[in-house]
Amino acid sequence: MVWRAVKAQKLLKIGWQIKRKRGSHYVLMKSGYPDYTFAFHNREEVGPRMLARIAKCTELIPKDI
Numbered sequence: 001m002v003w004r005a006v007k008a009q010k011l012l013k014i015g016w017q018i019k020r021k022r023g024s025h026y027v028l029m030k031s032g033y034p035d036y037t038f039a040f041h042n043r044e045e046v047g048p049r050m051l052a053r054i055a056k057c058t059e060l061i062p063k064d065i
Contacts, residue, residue: 006045
């Protein structure tokens with residue numbers, strides 16, 4: 001799979017919601033997916049390698065982004 005870098009806030013635009021927040025750590029939730037702890041600021045760029053790691057836990061696929 002080919003991943004491209006995106007801004008962290010992009011995850012919120014594709015249906016993930018903030019369950020709770022503490023500092024820069026967010027626990028994201030989405031129906032049908034396990035909760036995921038995310039530690040990036042909204043305007044920070046998330047690189048392809050990190051997106052691949054996130055995909056393993058959240059079943060995210062490149063076409064979602």
